[in-house]
Amino acid sequence: MLPAYRGIFVLFIALVLAAVLEADGLRKQATTQPAGFGRNVAMAVTKPLVSFSRALHLTTPRHELLVAIGRGDEDKIDTQVHFTLPPPAGPLPRKISTGPKPRKHTTKPPKPVFTTAHPLRVWVAGDSLADVPGQAMQRLGGAIDVVGVESRLSTGLGRPDLYNWFVRIAEVPQQLHPNVAVLSFGADDAHNYMSGVPAGKTVGSLGSPSWDAEYERRANGVTAELNAKGIYVVWLGLPNTDHHGFRQSFPVVNKILEDVVAKHKTMSTFVDTWKLLSDKHGHYASYLRVNGQLELMRLSDGTHYTAAAGDLIAQQVVKQLGAVYRIEP
Amino acid sequence: MLFPTVTFAVFFMIVLPTSWALMSRPRAWRAFIILASYVFYGWWDWRFVFLLAASTVVNHVVAVAIFRAESLAARKALCALGVAFDLGLLGYFKYTDFFLSSFDNVFGTSFLANVTLPVGVSFYTFMAISYVVDTYRGQLEPASFSRFAVFQAFFPHIVAGPIVRASELLPQLEEPRSPRRVDTSRAFFLIVSGLFLKVVIANHLSTHIVDDVFAAPKQHSSLEVLVAVYGYAVQIFADFCGYTNIAIGVALLLGFEFPQNFASPYAAVSLQDFWRRWHMTLSRWLRDYLYIPLGGNRKGRILTYRNLLLTMLLGGLWHGAAWTFVVWGGIHGVGLSIERLLGWRPHTRVQQWLGRVITFHVVCFGWIFFRADSFTLAWQVIERLFTAWGRPSPLVTTSIVLAILVGVLVQYVRPPVVTGLLAGFQRLSIVAQAACVAVALTVINALGPVGVAPFIYFRF
Numbered sequence: 001m002l003p004a005y006r007g008i009f010v011l012f013i014a015l016v017l018a019a020v021l022e023a024d025g026l027r028k029q030a031t032t033q034p035a036g037f038g039r040n041v042a043m044a045v046t047k048p049l050v051s052f053s054r055a056l057h058l059t060t061p062r063h064e065l066l067v068a069i070g071r072g073d074e075d076k077i078d079t080q081v082h083f084t085l086p087p088p089a090g091p092l093p094r095k096i097s098t099g100p101k102p103r104k105h106t107t108k109p110p111k112p113v114f115t116t117a118h119p120l121r122v123w124v125a126g127d128s129l130a131d132v133p134g135q136a137m138q139r140l141g142g143a144i145d146v147v148g149v150e151s152r153l154s155t156g157l158g159r160p161d162l163y164n165w166f167v168r169i170a171e172v173p174q175q176l177h178p179n180v181a182v183l184s185f186g187a188d189d190a191h192n193y194m195s196g197v198p199a200g201k202t203v204g205s206l207g208s209p210s211w212d213a214e215y216e217r218r219a220n221g222v223t224a225e226l227n228a229k230g231i232y233v234v235w236l237g238l239p240n241t242d243h244h245g246f247r248q249s250f251p252v253v254n255k256i257l258e259d260v261v262a263k264h265k266t267m268s269t270f271v272d273t274w275k276l277l278s279d280k281h282g283h284y285a286s287y288l289r290v291n292g293q294l295e296l297m298r299l300s301d302g303t304h305y306t307a308a309a310g311d312l313i314a315q316q317v318v319k320q321l322g323a324v325y326r327i328e329p
Numbered sequence: 330m331l332f333p334t335v336t337f338a339v340f341f342m343i344v345l346p347t348s349w350a351l352m353s354r355p356r357a358w359r360a361f362i363i364l365a366s367y368v369f370y371g372w373w374d375w376r377f378v379f380l381l382a383a384s385t386v387v388n389h390v391v392a393v394a395i396f397r398a399e400s401l402a403a404r405k406a407l408c409a410l411g412v413a414f415d416l417g418l419l420g421y422f423k424y425t426d427f428f429l430s431s432f433d434n435v436f437g438t439s440f441l442a443n444v445t446l447p448v449g450v451s452f453y454t455f456m457a458i459s460y461v462v463d464t465y466r467g468q469l470e471p472a473s474f475s476r477f478a479v480f481q482a483f484f485p486h487i488v489a490g491p492i493v494r495a496s497e498l499l500p501q502l503e504e505p506r507s508p509r510r511v512d513t514s515r516a517f518f519l520i521v522s523g524l525f526l527k528v529v530i531a532n533h534l535s536t537h538i539v540d541d542v543f544a545a546p547k548q549h550s551s552l553e554v555l556v557a558v559y560g561y562a563v564q565i566f567a568d569f570c571g572y573t574n575i576a577i578g579v580a581l582l583l584g585f586e587f588p589q590n591f592a593s594p595y596a597a598v599s600l601q602d603f604w605r606r607w608h609m610t611l612s613r614w615l616r617d618y619l620y621i622p623l624g625g626n627r628k629g630r631i632l633t634y635r636n637l638l639l640t641m642l643l644g645g646l647w648h649g650a651a652w653t654f655v656v657w658g659g660i661h662g663v664g665l666s667i668e669r670l671l672g673w674r675p676h677t678r679v680q681q682w683l684g685r686v687i688t689f690h691v692v693c694f695g696w697i698f699f700r701a702d703s704f705t706l707a708w709q710v711i712e713r714l715f716t717a718w719g720r721p722s723p724l725v726t727t728s729i730v731l732a733i734l735v736g737v738l739v740q741y742v743r744p745p746v747v748t749g750l751l752a753g754f755q756r757l758s759i760v761a762q763a764a765c766v767a768v769a770l771t772v773i774n775a776l777g778p779v780g781v782a783p784f785i786y787f788r789f
Contacts, residue, residue, distance in 0.1 A: 004508030007516065007582050008346050010762045015338055017767030022774055029335065065775045135544030146548075149541075287430050294430040300446040307544070307702035 022062055023053035024075035031077055032154075032162040035193035079196040082166040083221040111326040114179075119145035120327060123176055125165070126184030126236070128153050128304060133184065133236060133317070136310030140318065143327045147176045157218040158189035160196040169222055173229040179325075181226050182317060184236040186253035187303070189215065190246070207252045215253070219260045223268050232324060233268040234317055235261055239309075240278045242286065242302025250274070269320045276316055277309060288312075330372040332575045333528055333777075340369065341579065344484075348583050352505045359475040359502075362483065369484035370449070377447035380418075381487075385478045387414055388457040392464040392471040408465035412458055419454045422446055427650030449488040451647060453481055455614055460495040462618060469495055476502045485580040491573050491590040492610040498585070506584030514751045516581035517762070521769045523574030526736075528777035531567035533732050534560040536778055538724045543700050546709040550720035554713045556729060561700050562693045563736030566594065569608070593740040595692070598675045598684035600664045603692060615644050633669070638662035653698045653707060660695040 019026060027050045030042030053059050066074050114120040122144055124134030134149030155163040165185070172178065192205040194214060204210045223233045235257045238250035254274060261270040277297055279285035286302065287294045288309075295308035305313070318327060330337050344365045351358040371378040391411035398404045423446055460477070463469040472480065472495075480498050481487075542549050542557035549557070573590040580587045590610050597603035604612045620640040626633040638659070645658020667673075675684040701707035754762060 003511040003513050004349050004506075004582075004584060006759060007511055007513035008349065009759050010513065010517065010766065011345065011582070012342065013760060013763035014766035014770065015342065017763060018770040018774075021767060021771040025774065026335070062771055062775050065772065069776065131540075132544075135541070138541075138545035138548050141545075141547055286426060294433050296426070296430070307706070 019049060020053045020056075020058050023050045024059045024062065026050075028075050028077055028161075031195075032159060034191055077161050078164045078167065079161045080164070080166070081160060081196045081198075081218060081221070082164070082170060083225060084170065111324060113326045113328065114143045115328045116142050119143045120180060120321070120325060121145050121147045121176070121178045122180045122182060123148050123150075123172055123178035124182045124184075125150040125168070125172075127151065127155050127186075127188045129187050129236070129238070130182075130184035132305040132307060132310035133182070133313040134310075136307065136314035137182065137317065139311070140314055142329055144318065147178055148172075154188045156185045156187070156189035157222065158191075158194040158215065162195075166218075166222070169225060173226070173231060178231055180232045180234060180321065182234040182236060183222070185219070186238050186250070186257065187246075190238070190249035190253050206249055212252070212256055216256045216260060219257055220263065223260055223264045227264055227267040232321070233264070234320065235268065235270045236313065236317075237270060237273045239273040239276075239303070239305070240282075240284045242284050242298065246303060247284070266324075269323070271313065271316050271320060273313055273316075276312060330369050332572070332579075333524055336372075340365075345582060349508060352508070352584070355505055356475070358505070359479050363475065363478050366479070366482040366484040366487060370482065370487050373448050373488075377450075380422075380447055380450075381453065381482055384415070384418060384453065384457055385474075385481050387411070388461055388481070389471065389474050389477045392461050392477070395461065395464045396471050404465055408461060411461035415454045415458045415461070419450060422450050424646075424650050431652075452490045452492055453487060455492050455611075455618075456481055456486075456495070459492075459614065459618060463495055469499075472499045472502065483580070483585075485576040485583070485585075486587065489569070489572050489576070490608075490610060491576065491587050492614050493587055497588060501585050508584070511584055512581055514755045516578040517766055518747070518751055518754070519574040519578030519581065521766060521773070523571040523576075523578065524770070524773050525571070526567035526574065526739075527571030528773050530732050530736050531564045531571060532778050533728065533776075534564040534567070534736075537726070538729050539564055539700070541724060543702070543706065543710065546706060546713045549713065549717070549724065550722045551714055551716065551718040552720075552722040553724045554710055554717075556722075556725050556733070558693050558697060558710065558714070559733050560729060561696050562595070562689070563733050565696065565699075566591070567736055593742075595689055595737055596685060596740040597688050598681045599668055599673055599688055600661060600691065601668055602684075603688055604661075604665075611644070611647075615640050619643060634666045637665050637669070641665065648699070653701055653704060656704075656707075657695050657699040660691070660698065664691050 023046065026042075027046040030039065030046045033039040033042055050059075063072070063075070066072050120143055122137055124130055124137055124146060125148075128151055131149065131151035134146065134151060137144060138146045138149065150168070152163050155165065157165060160166060169181075172181070190206060192211075194203050194211065197203050197214060201214070202210065203214050219235070223235075226233050237254045237257060238246075241247055241250065251274070254272075258270050261268045275282075277285070277288065279288070284302070286296060286298045288297050289295070290308060290312065296306050297309040297312075298304065299306060321327060330340060347361060348358065348365075351361050367378050367381070370381060388411060391407055391414070395404050395407045395411070398407060460469070460480070464471055471477070476499060479502055480493075480495060483493075483498070486493055538553065538557050539561045542554055543561070546554055570591040577587045577590070588610055590608060592606040592609065594603055594607035597606050620636055623636040623639060624632055625636060628636075639662075641658040641662030642655055643658070645654040645656070645661075648654045648657070673684070675681045697710050698704075698707050701710060754765065757765065
């Protein structure tokens with residue numbers, strides 16, 4: 001056989017064999033694709049592939065290898081939206097007024113103080129947009145102790161099948177004991193598909209009442225879970241971007257996050273990165289003036305942050321945390 | 330489209346057999362490869378396919394006009410026009426905001442344009458310049474339009490090189506490639522080794538130490554910073570060499586030979602030796618189209634140093650629109666000048682090892698500026714190398730040390746070892762070869778992190 005055709009055969013057989021050996025991983029990749037023709041094809045192809053591969057135990061080597069390197073759960077597809085707290089019971093009955101309200105004499109409790117010796121423990125988590133602000137928080141040092149920056153590409157609250165943040169968020173308080181969770185989700189959720197929707201429910205397209213309600217349920221649940229463990233939540237909004245589609249979809253997520261924060265006023269805050277990183281006319285700006293100097297704020301994709309943008313966001317986070325904590329330099 | 334993805338695997342399994350099936354009909358083959366290359370390139374952002382096509386049309390028209398022009402003055406003017414067009418394209422898309430922001434920071438005026446950088450523009454523009462200049466120099470006759478379009482857009486090299494010369498690829502496009510003369514063993518070795526370097530070594534170092542340390546050097550111990558600097562040296566080698574290995578392997582399977590781009594750069598005994606081994610296709614481009622036209626070493630000692638420094642500064646700027654890259658180029662320019670001044674030529678074994686150690690550390694020092702997002706962070710890295718010894722270093726793990734060792738030791742693998750491996754692979758049956766490749770792909774995929782991190786050189 002001529003070498004060129006031999007090469008084609010070797011490559012073809014190798015790819016088929018590799019697909020069989022990696023069937024579980026491919027199935028997960030297929031499952032986590034956005035809804036559409038590509039996902040349907042990938043799901044149709046990987047279904048028999050997984051059955052065949054599992055029947056012959058050909059998925060075992062990959063699984064054993066993943067277990068050996070401590071990533072045994074990587075191929076698991078968990079679409080459950082886990083919350084330990086019961087959902088809100090609905091609006092409280094209105095109290096019937098029986099006379100004039102007694103005057104409240106409230107004195108604000110003193111703000112908890114954090115210093116270099118006793119730093120504020122901050123956990124930063126989210127999709128790829130969480131990474132740079134997390135690193136900027138680390139650079140602050142002093143009374144800010146970043147106990148972890150967990151940034152997972154293309155993940156979010158809408159896609160627990162890709163990475164189940166609800167499970168991770170339930171684990172973190174025990175493991176890392178943060179005082180504050182800085183969360184950056186939504187950039188990879190702002191599309192028409194959501195997994196882990198409760199049985200019997202359907203979710204419409206992005207921005208539809210059902211989509212908004214389900215996303216709000218998730219963001220609200222995360223906030224409530226963390227608040228219940230005494231953890232203050234900082235939601236980083238999504239930034240203005242050079243990408244036309246994102247400019248339409250990001251505000252939908254921002255609005256929901258703002259609504260969630262409004263419901264948990266005392267234990268959460270919303271950092272408006274859209275406003276923070278836009279120019280004075282409210283338009284997208286790849287450069288902004290910081291301390292008199294123009295600084296590049298975005299990477300070449302027009303969305304992801306540069307270190308300078310991360311620093312601006314981190315400063316804003318600390319500024320807003322100043323409303324609830326005394327952070328001594 | 331990224332190489333280590335299912336999408337590319339599917340794309341290539343369509344393109345590879347179709348390409349060989351059409352090989353005996355050159356016109357149809359060229360039309361198909363141009364289409365495939367544009368699909369590959371447009372997968373990133375389809376709008377920039379038009380830019381690539383415009384670059385192809387203009388450069389071809391200019392090259393043909395140069396070839397047909399009768400007077401030297403006309404040829405010179407046309408060559409200048411072509412180069413100005415290419416540099417204008419590169420300048421606009423890559424440097425507009427950089428220069429305007431630098432200007433602004435000095436003079437306080439704002440004219441920012443928010444220009445998006447098209448992927449691969451630095452690479453295909455340099456290839457186009459070499460085509461125009463070689464035609465002007467009389468070293469090349471312009472190819473047909475479709476051949477030139479294949480040369481410029483050929484998908485294995487379009488995004489991040491290697492920077493193939495017209496004189497290397499165009500002759501291969503003259504005749505259909507022979508299916509008898511395809512070195513499939515070497516192609517598979519290059520593809521698998523490239524995937525291993527990128528997916529396992531580069532990604533592991535990047536996500537487990539380098540990114541964290543370079544983002545916040547002050548939060549890390551001196552040991553962590555030192556290991557991160559070595560780690561970045563290995564990461565950028567594994568990332569870029571990995572990409573070009575895959576590109577060369579993919580081209581080989583299609584029947585085309587690309588030039589080598591890396592030859593054990595961290596085994597270099599001097600900086601001059603390093604630049605003969607690192608991104609070799611860029612080094613020779615800078616030598617032939619910048620250093621030598623500037624006068625090279627023919628115009629006296631002082632001007633030679635000037636030419637070296639200018640070439641390296643501009644080479645630095647080619648890598649990225651930031652002053653940190655210029656400083657990186659400056660470090661190499663000064664280093665090369667000092668070597669020349671001292672007449673450094675290591676002969677004995679001891680001198681060579683001393684040369685390797687010194688060269689590796691000068692290169693690592695340069696990488697600090699190359700990797701750091703700002704001068705402030707670069708200085709913090711340097712300062713931290715000396716000021717936080719004895720602190721806990723949780724990021725320095727066995728797997729990190731192992732990845733760095735593997736990245737450095739592969740530089741010392743002797744060619745006969747690779748030749749022996751390839752000979753052994755070639756003797757295997759088709760199924761056994763396929764099984765070897767499949768197992769390698771499975772292991773690489775399992776060891777690599779979830780998701781595909783972009784290649785570092787995509788930004789350039």
